Amino acid sequence: MSKIIDARGLSCPQPVMLTINELENTTETQLEILVDTDTAKENVTRAITSQGWQVAKIETLDDEYKIVIKK
Protein backbone atom coordinates (compact mmCIF):
# COMPACT_ATOMS: atom_id res chain seq x y z
CA MET A 1 0.00 0.00 0.00
CA SER A 2 1.65 3.21 -1.09
CA LYS A 3 1.30 6.49 0.73
CA ILE A 4 -1.67 8.65 -0.31
CA ILE A 5 -1.55 12.42 -0.71
CA ASP A 6 -5.05 13.86 -0.48
CA ALA A 7 -5.22 17.08 -2.48
CA ARG A 8 -8.96 16.98 -3.10
CA GLY A 9 -10.75 20.30 -2.78
CA LEU A 10 -7.54 22.30 -2.74
CA SER A 11 -7.01 25.07 -5.24
CA CYS A 12 -3.87 25.89 -7.21
CA PRO A 13 -1.02 25.65 -6.39
CA GLN A 14 -1.60 23.58 -3.26
CA PRO A 15 -1.94 20.12 -4.87
CA VAL A 16 1.41 20.65 -6.59
CA MET A 17 3.04 22.02 -3.43
CA LEU A 18 1.83 19.08 -1.34
CA THR A 19 3.10 16.65 -3.93
CA ILE A 20 6.51 18.23 -4.42
CA ASN A 21 7.03 18.52 -0.65
CA GLU A 22 6.31 14.84 -0.35
CA LEU A 23 8.60 13.89 -3.23
CA GLU A 24 11.46 15.82 -1.67
CA ASN A 25 11.11 14.09 1.68
CA THR A 26 9.99 10.59 0.85
CA THR A 27 12.02 7.41 0.64
CA GLU A 28 9.21 5.57 -1.11
CA THR A 29 9.27 4.77 -4.80
CA GLN A 30 5.52 4.79 -5.30
CA LEU A 31 2.89 7.34 -4.22
CA GLU A 32 -0.79 8.00 -4.83
CA ILE A 33 -2.26 11.46 -5.19
CA LEU A 34 -5.99 12.15 -4.99
CA VAL A 35 -7.30 15.21 -6.82
CA ASP A 36 -10.77 16.30 -7.89
CA THR A 37 -10.24 18.68 -10.81
CA ASP A 38 -8.69 18.18 -14.23
CA THR A 39 -6.53 21.24 -13.65
CA ALA A 40 -5.00 19.70 -10.53
CA LYS A 41 -4.53 16.41 -12.38
CA GLU A 42 -2.65 18.12 -15.21
CA ASN A 43 -0.60 20.31 -12.89
CA VAL A 44 0.43 17.41 -10.67
CA THR A 45 1.40 15.19 -13.63
CA ARG A 46 3.43 18.00 -15.14
CA ALA A 47 5.16 18.74 -11.83
CA ILE A 48 6.12 15.17 -10.97
CA THR A 49 7.64 14.49 -14.39
CA SER A 50 9.86 17.54 -13.93
CA GLN A 51 10.98 15.96 -10.62
CA GLY A 52 12.06 12.74 -12.31
CA TRP A 53 8.96 10.69 -11.41
CA GLN A 54 6.56 8.99 -13.79
CA VAL A 55 2.83 8.48 -13.90
CA ALA A 56 2.13 4.75 -13.53
CA LYS A 57 -1.61 5.12 -13.99
CA ILE A 58 -4.53 7.45 -13.47
CA GLU A 59 -7.76 5.98 -12.14
CA THR A 60 -11.04 7.83 -12.42
CA LEU A 61 -13.27 7.40 -9.38
CA ASP A 62 -16.59 9.21 -9.59
CA ASP A 63 -15.62 12.84 -9.97
CA GLU A 64 -12.10 12.31 -8.70
CA TYR A 65 -8.78 11.05 -9.93
CA LYS A 66 -6.22 8.81 -8.29
CA ILE A 67 -2.80 9.43 -9.79
CA VAL A 68 -0.31 6.64 -9.09
CA ILE A 69 3.27 7.75 -9.57
CA LYS A 70 6.57 5.90 -9.54
CA LYS A 71 10.19 6.92 -9.32
Add this chain to the structure above:
Amino acid sequence: MKNFLASRRGIIFVGGVIGILAAFLQKLGNPGNMGICVACFERDIAGGLGLHRAPIVQYVRPEIIGLVLGAFIAAYLFKEFKPRSGSAPLVRFILGAFAMIGALVFLGCPWRALLRLAGGDGNAILGLLGLTVGVWIGTIFLKNGYTLGRTQKTYKAAGFVFPLLMVGLLVAVLLNPQVEGAEKSGILFYSLEGPGSMHAPLIISLLFAIVIGFLAQRSRFCTMGAVRDLILFKHTHLFSGVVSLVVAAFITNIIFKQFNPGFSGQPVAHTMHLWNFAGMVLAGLAFALAGGCPGRQLFLAGEGDGDAAIFALGMIIGAAFAHNFGLASSTAGATPAGMVATVIGLIVCMLIGLTMREKVV
Protein backbone atom coordinates in the same frame (compact mmCIF):
# COMPACT_ATOMS: atom_id res chain seq x y z
CA MET B 1 -8.89 12.37 -24.76
CA LYS B 2 -5.66 14.31 -24.56
CA ASN B 3 -6.29 17.97 -23.95
CA PHE B 4 -4.17 19.77 -26.56
CA LEU B 5 -4.94 23.18 -25.09
CA ALA B 6 -3.39 22.16 -21.76
CA SER B 7 -0.09 21.36 -23.49
CA ARG B 8 2.75 23.82 -23.93
CA ARG B 9 1.78 24.51 -27.53
CA GLY B 10 -1.84 24.80 -26.44
CA ILE B 11 -1.22 27.51 -23.86
CA ILE B 12 0.96 29.44 -26.32
CA PHE B 13 -1.84 29.20 -28.86
CA VAL B 14 -4.42 30.44 -26.36
CA GLY B 15 -2.24 33.35 -25.21
CA GLY B 16 -1.82 34.30 -28.85
CA VAL B 17 -5.54 34.17 -29.56
CA ILE B 18 -6.30 36.37 -26.54
CA GLY B 19 -3.66 38.90 -27.63
CA ILE B 20 -4.95 39.08 -31.19
CA LEU B 21 -8.66 39.23 -30.28
CA ALA B 22 -8.01 41.87 -27.62
CA ALA B 23 -6.15 44.10 -30.08
CA PHE B 24 -9.00 43.52 -32.55
CA LEU B 25 -11.60 44.55 -29.95
CA GLN B 26 -9.66 47.77 -29.44
CA LYS B 27 -9.65 48.35 -33.19
CA LEU B 28 -13.41 47.72 -33.21
CA GLY B 29 -14.10 50.33 -30.57
CA ASN B 30 -12.95 49.27 -27.11
CA PRO B 31 -10.80 51.84 -25.23
CA GLY B 32 -7.06 52.17 -25.77
CA ASN B 33 -4.97 49.19 -24.61
CA MET B 34 -8.21 47.88 -23.13
CA GLY B 35 -9.32 45.33 -25.71
CA ILE B 36 -10.09 43.14 -22.74
CA CYS B 37 -9.61 44.13 -19.13
CA VAL B 38 -11.43 42.02 -16.57
CA ALA B 39 -11.09 44.59 -13.79
CA CYS B 40 -12.07 47.58 -15.94
CA PHE B 41 -14.99 45.74 -17.49
CA GLU B 42 -16.35 44.52 -14.15
CA ARG B 43 -16.02 48.13 -13.00
CA ASP B 44 -18.01 49.24 -16.06
CA ILE B 45 -20.65 46.63 -15.22
CA ALA B 46 -20.89 48.05 -11.69
CA GLY B 47 -21.49 51.44 -13.34
CA GLY B 48 -23.95 50.08 -15.88
CA LEU B 49 -26.00 48.65 -13.03
CA GLY B 50 -25.82 51.91 -11.10
CA LEU B 51 -23.79 50.48 -8.21
CA HIS B 52 -21.54 53.48 -8.71
CA ARG B 53 -22.38 56.58 -10.72
CA ALA B 54 -19.06 57.61 -12.26
CA PRO B 55 -20.45 58.85 -15.58
CA ILE B 56 -17.51 57.84 -17.77
CA VAL B 57 -17.39 54.15 -16.79
CA GLN B 58 -20.92 52.81 -17.18
CA TYR B 59 -21.51 49.93 -19.57
CA VAL B 60 -22.58 46.35 -19.00
CA ARG B 61 -19.64 44.82 -20.86
CA PRO B 62 -20.62 41.74 -22.83
CA GLU B 63 -17.00 40.53 -22.64
CA ILE B 64 -17.36 39.53 -18.98
CA ILE B 65 -20.60 37.68 -19.75
CA GLY B 66 -18.93 35.92 -22.68
CA LEU B 67 -15.84 34.88 -20.73
CA VAL B 68 -17.97 33.14 -18.11
CA LEU B 69 -20.34 31.55 -20.62
CA GLY B 70 -17.48 30.36 -22.86
CA ALA B 71 -15.81 28.69 -19.89
CA PHE B 72 -19.15 27.20 -18.83
CA ILE B 73 -19.72 25.71 -22.29
CA ALA B 74 -16.20 24.24 -22.42
CA ALA B 75 -16.46 22.80 -18.92
CA TYR B 76 -19.86 21.32 -19.64
CA LEU B 77 -18.88 19.78 -22.98
CA PHE B 78 -15.71 18.22 -21.61
CA LYS B 79 -17.29 17.02 -18.38
CA GLU B 80 -15.32 19.39 -16.20
CA PHE B 81 -18.36 21.19 -14.84
CA LYS B 82 -17.92 20.42 -11.15
CA PRO B 83 -20.00 22.56 -8.80
CA ARG B 84 -18.05 23.21 -5.62
CA SER B 85 -17.76 25.89 -2.94
CA GLY B 86 -17.15 26.48 0.73
CA SER B 87 -13.49 27.50 0.86
CA ALA B 88 -13.70 30.67 2.97
CA PRO B 89 -16.09 32.57 0.69
CA LEU B 90 -16.21 35.76 2.75
CA VAL B 91 -12.42 36.02 2.73
CA ARG B 92 -12.46 35.56 -1.04
CA PHE B 93 -15.05 38.34 -1.34
CA ILE B 94 -12.78 40.71 0.58
CA LEU B 95 -9.76 39.64 -1.49
CA GLY B 96 -11.78 40.34 -4.63
CA ALA B 97 -12.78 43.80 -3.41
CA PHE B 98 -9.22 44.80 -2.51
CA ALA B 99 -7.84 43.23 -5.69
CA MET B 100 -10.16 45.53 -7.61
CA ILE B 101 -9.18 48.59 -5.58
CA GLY B 102 -5.50 47.86 -6.25
CA ALA B 103 -6.18 47.25 -9.93
CA LEU B 104 -8.08 50.55 -10.21
CA VAL B 105 -5.24 52.47 -8.58
CA PHE B 106 -3.03 51.11 -11.39
CA LEU B 107 -5.91 51.18 -13.92
CA GLY B 108 -6.08 47.63 -15.15
CA CYS B 109 -6.01 43.95 -14.36
CA PRO B 110 -2.96 41.81 -15.29
CA TRP B 111 -4.45 41.21 -18.76
CA ARG B 112 -4.63 44.94 -19.34
CA ALA B 113 -1.15 45.42 -17.89
CA LEU B 114 0.09 43.04 -20.59
CA LEU B 115 -2.01 44.75 -23.28
CA ARG B 116 -0.75 48.16 -22.14
CA LEU B 117 2.81 46.87 -22.48
CA ALA B 118 2.01 45.50 -25.93
CA GLY B 119 0.60 48.92 -26.86
CA GLY B 120 3.79 50.72 -25.80
CA ASP B 121 2.60 52.08 -22.43
CA GLY B 122 5.76 52.17 -20.30
CA ASN B 123 3.73 52.62 -17.10
CA ALA B 124 2.65 49.02 -17.50
CA ILE B 125 6.20 47.97 -16.58
CA LEU B 126 5.70 49.42 -13.10
CA GLY B 127 2.37 47.62 -12.83
CA LEU B 128 3.84 44.30 -13.91
CA LEU B 129 6.74 44.71 -11.49
CA GLY B 130 4.20 45.39 -8.75
CA LEU B 131 2.19 42.35 -9.79
CA THR B 132 5.32 40.20 -9.57
CA VAL B 133 6.19 41.50 -6.12
CA GLY B 134 2.62 40.98 -4.91
CA VAL B 135 2.55 37.41 -6.20
CA TRP B 136 6.01 36.80 -4.71
CA ILE B 137 4.72 37.89 -1.27
CA GLY B 138 1.81 35.50 -1.82
CA THR B 139 4.20 32.61 -2.51
CA ILE B 140 5.93 33.25 0.81
CA PHE B 141 2.59 32.83 2.57
CA LEU B 142 1.88 29.70 0.54
CA LYS B 143 5.24 28.20 1.51
CA ASN B 144 4.38 28.85 5.13
CA GLY B 145 1.18 26.88 4.97
CA TYR B 146 -1.34 29.52 3.88
CA THR B 147 -4.58 27.96 2.69
CA LEU B 148 -8.23 28.96 2.58
CA GLY B 149 -9.18 25.34 3.07
CA ARG B 150 -10.84 22.74 0.89
CA THR B 151 -13.91 23.23 -1.23
CA GLN B 152 -16.88 20.88 -0.95
CA LYS B 153 -18.90 19.36 -3.72
CA THR B 154 -22.28 20.97 -3.95
CA TYR B 155 -25.55 20.70 -5.88
CA LYS B 156 -25.34 20.82 -9.63
CA ALA B 157 -27.83 23.69 -9.60
CA ALA B 158 -25.46 25.72 -7.39
CA GLY B 159 -22.90 25.63 -10.20
CA PHE B 160 -25.42 27.14 -12.59
CA VAL B 161 -26.03 30.23 -10.46
CA PHE B 162 -23.14 32.38 -11.71
CA PRO B 163 -23.48 31.48 -15.40
CA LEU B 164 -27.24 32.18 -15.08
CA LEU B 165 -26.46 35.51 -13.46
CA MET B 166 -24.46 36.32 -16.61
CA VAL B 167 -27.37 35.23 -18.82
CA GLY B 168 -29.55 37.56 -16.74
CA LEU B 169 -27.15 40.44 -17.37
CA LEU B 170 -27.23 39.68 -21.09
CA VAL B 171 -31.03 39.69 -21.08
CA ALA B 172 -30.95 43.02 -19.23
CA VAL B 173 -28.67 44.47 -21.92
CA LEU B 174 -30.87 43.18 -24.72
CA LEU B 175 -34.03 44.55 -23.08
CA ASN B 176 -32.42 47.89 -22.26
CA PRO B 177 -30.21 48.68 -25.26
CA GLN B 178 -28.17 51.82 -25.51
CA VAL B 179 -30.13 54.82 -26.77
CA GLU B 180 -28.14 57.36 -28.77
CA GLY B 181 -27.34 60.36 -26.57
CA ALA B 182 -29.16 59.00 -23.49
CA GLU B 183 -27.42 58.28 -20.21
CA LYS B 184 -30.07 55.80 -19.17
CA SER B 185 -32.02 53.13 -20.97
CA GLY B 186 -34.61 51.43 -18.80
CA ILE B 187 -32.76 50.09 -15.78
CA LEU B 188 -29.22 50.38 -17.18
CA PHE B 189 -26.79 53.28 -17.25
CA TYR B 190 -24.59 54.13 -20.21
CA SER B 191 -21.63 56.48 -20.63
CA LEU B 192 -21.86 59.31 -23.12
CA GLU B 193 -18.13 59.99 -22.99
CA GLY B 194 -14.95 58.41 -21.62
CA PRO B 195 -13.92 54.76 -21.67
CA GLY B 196 -17.44 53.53 -20.85
CA SER B 197 -18.72 55.06 -24.09
CA MET B 198 -16.11 53.25 -26.18
CA HIS B 199 -17.00 49.73 -27.13
CA ALA B 200 -16.95 47.23 -29.95
CA PRO B 201 -20.34 46.06 -31.28
CA LEU B 202 -22.14 43.99 -28.63
CA ILE B 203 -22.38 40.78 -30.63
CA ILE B 204 -18.69 40.82 -31.57
CA SER B 205 -17.59 41.50 -27.99
CA LEU B 206 -19.78 38.66 -26.80
CA LEU B 207 -18.61 36.15 -29.43
CA PHE B 208 -14.91 36.96 -29.07
CA ALA B 209 -15.22 36.61 -25.30
CA ILE B 210 -17.04 33.27 -25.58
CA VAL B 211 -14.18 31.99 -27.74
CA ILE B 212 -11.60 33.24 -25.24
CA GLY B 213 -13.54 31.84 -22.28
CA PHE B 214 -13.80 28.46 -23.98
CA LEU B 215 -10.09 28.29 -24.82
CA ALA B 216 -8.95 29.69 -21.49
CA GLN B 217 -10.99 27.19 -19.51
CA ARG B 218 -9.44 24.31 -21.45
CA SER B 219 -5.92 25.69 -21.22
CA ARG B 220 -6.13 26.98 -17.58
CA PHE B 221 -4.70 30.30 -18.77
CA CYS B 222 -3.82 32.43 -15.72
CA THR B 223 -1.55 35.47 -15.54
CA MET B 224 -1.09 35.31 -11.78
CA GLY B 225 -0.40 31.57 -11.96
CA ALA B 226 2.21 32.28 -14.63
CA VAL B 227 4.23 34.47 -12.28
CA ARG B 228 3.52 32.29 -9.23
CA ASP B 229 4.59 29.01 -10.84
CA LEU B 230 7.75 30.65 -12.13
CA ILE B 231 8.68 31.85 -8.64
CA LEU B 232 7.49 28.80 -6.74
CA PHE B 233 8.50 25.89 -8.99
CA LYS B 234 10.44 27.52 -11.87
CA HIS B 235 7.68 26.17 -14.12
CA THR B 236 7.37 28.17 -17.33
CA HIS B 237 4.20 26.51 -18.64
CA LEU B 238 1.64 29.24 -17.87
CA PHE B 239 4.26 31.94 -18.36
CA SER B 240 4.72 30.94 -21.98
CA GLY B 241 1.05 31.76 -22.53
CA VAL B 242 1.52 35.22 -21.04
CA VAL B 243 4.55 35.91 -23.25
CA SER B 244 2.56 34.72 -26.24
CA LEU B 245 -0.28 37.12 -25.38
CA VAL B 246 2.08 40.11 -25.28
CA VAL B 247 3.85 39.17 -28.53
CA ALA B 248 0.58 38.52 -30.39
CA ALA B 249 -1.02 41.75 -29.14
CA PHE B 250 2.17 43.68 -29.97
CA ILE B 251 2.26 42.41 -33.56
CA THR B 252 -1.47 43.04 -34.03
CA ASN B 253 -1.06 46.54 -32.59
CA ILE B 254 1.75 47.25 -35.06
CA ILE B 255 -0.46 46.12 -37.93
CA PHE B 256 -3.37 48.28 -36.72
CA LYS B 257 -1.03 51.20 -35.90
CA GLN B 258 -2.08 50.95 -32.24
CA PHE B 259 1.49 50.87 -30.91
CA ASN B 260 2.51 54.19 -29.31
CA PRO B 261 5.58 53.90 -27.10
CA GLY B 262 6.00 56.27 -24.14
CA PHE B 263 4.96 57.04 -20.59
CA SER B 264 2.86 60.20 -20.77
CA GLY B 265 -0.41 60.62 -22.62
CA GLN B 266 -1.14 56.90 -22.68
CA PRO B 267 -4.85 55.95 -22.86
CA VAL B 268 -6.58 55.44 -19.49
CA ALA B 269 -3.27 55.49 -17.62
CA HIS B 270 -1.30 57.75 -15.27
CA THR B 271 2.39 58.23 -14.67
CA MET B 272 2.64 58.02 -10.88
CA HIS B 273 5.17 55.20 -10.86
CA LEU B 274 5.00 54.42 -7.16
CA TRP B 275 1.22 54.03 -7.22
CA ASN B 276 1.16 52.08 -10.46
CA PHE B 277 3.55 49.74 -8.69
CA ALA B 278 1.84 49.69 -5.28
CA GLY B 279 -1.66 49.23 -6.70
CA MET B 280 -0.54 46.10 -8.49
CA VAL B 281 1.39 44.80 -5.47
CA LEU B 282 -1.96 44.83 -3.68
CA ALA B 283 -3.80 43.26 -6.61
CA GLY B 284 -1.10 40.62 -7.17
CA LEU B 285 -1.07 39.63 -3.53
CA ALA B 286 -4.86 39.37 -3.44
CA PHE B 287 -4.89 37.25 -6.63
CA ALA B 288 -2.19 34.96 -5.24
CA LEU B 289 -4.06 34.48 -1.97
CA ALA B 290 -7.26 33.74 -3.89
CA GLY B 291 -5.53 31.38 -6.34
CA GLY B 292 -6.14 33.11 -9.66
CA CYS B 293 -6.10 36.30 -11.68
CA PRO B 294 -9.47 37.96 -12.38
CA GLY B 295 -9.80 36.21 -15.72
CA ARG B 296 -9.06 32.80 -14.25
CA GLN B 297 -11.61 33.45 -11.48
CA LEU B 298 -14.28 34.00 -14.15
CA PHE B 299 -13.34 30.75 -15.91
CA LEU B 300 -13.40 28.84 -12.62
CA ALA B 301 -16.79 30.38 -11.85
CA GLY B 302 -17.93 29.15 -15.26
CA GLU B 303 -16.94 25.59 -14.40
CA GLY B 304 -18.97 25.70 -11.19
CA ASP B 305 -16.54 27.08 -8.61
CA GLY B 306 -18.76 29.14 -6.33
CA ASP B 307 -15.80 30.60 -4.43
CA ALA B 308 -14.33 32.03 -7.61
CA ALA B 309 -17.76 33.52 -8.35
CA ILE B 310 -17.74 35.17 -4.92
CA PHE B 311 -14.31 36.63 -5.73
CA ALA B 312 -15.69 38.07 -8.98
CA LEU B 313 -18.68 39.57 -7.15
CA GLY B 314 -16.23 40.99 -4.59
CA MET B 315 -14.42 42.68 -7.47
CA ILE B 316 -17.64 44.23 -8.79
CA ILE B 317 -18.58 45.55 -5.35
CA GLY B 318 -14.97 46.68 -4.80
CA ALA B 319 -15.26 48.67 -8.03
CA ALA B 320 -18.45 50.33 -6.79
CA PHE B 321 -16.68 51.39 -3.59
CA ALA B 322 -13.61 52.45 -5.56
CA HIS B 323 -15.65 54.98 -7.53
CA ASN B 324 -18.11 55.99 -4.82
CA PHE B 325 -15.25 56.76 -2.40
CA GLY B 326 -12.89 58.25 -4.97
CA LEU B 327 -10.29 55.48 -4.66
CA ALA B 328 -9.88 54.81 -8.38
CA SER B 329 -7.15 56.66 -10.24
CA SER B 330 -7.76 58.79 -13.31
CA THR B 331 -5.42 59.94 -16.07
CA ALA B 332 -4.45 62.70 -13.60
CA GLY B 333 -3.05 60.09 -11.22
CA ALA B 334 -3.82 58.20 -8.04
CA THR B 335 -6.03 59.92 -5.46
CA PRO B 336 -5.07 60.43 -1.79
CA ALA B 337 -8.00 58.19 -0.80
CA GLY B 338 -6.80 55.56 -3.27
CA MET B 339 -3.35 55.63 -1.68
CA VAL B 340 -4.82 55.13 1.79
CA ALA B 341 -7.04 52.31 0.51
CA THR B 342 -4.03 50.61 -1.09
CA VAL B 343 -2.14 50.63 2.20
CA ILE B 344 -5.19 49.35 4.10
CA GLY B 345 -5.66 46.65 1.48
CA LEU B 346 -2.05 45.55 1.82
CA ILE B 347 -2.41 45.32 5.60
CA VAL B 348 -5.64 43.30 5.28
CA CYS B 349 -4.10 40.89 2.75
CA MET B 350 -1.00 40.47 4.93
CA LEU B 351 -3.21 39.64 7.90
CA ILE B 352 -5.14 37.11 5.82
CA GLY B 353 -1.88 35.53 4.66
CA LEU B 354 -0.42 35.43 8.14
CA THR B 355 -3.42 34.18 10.06
CA MET B 356 -5.02 31.67 7.70
CA ARG B 357 -2.61 28.81 7.56
CA GLU B 358 -2.20 25.24 8.56
CA LYS B 359 0.93 24.25 10.39
CA VAL B 360 3.64 22.97 8.07
CA VAL B 361 4.99 19.63 9.27
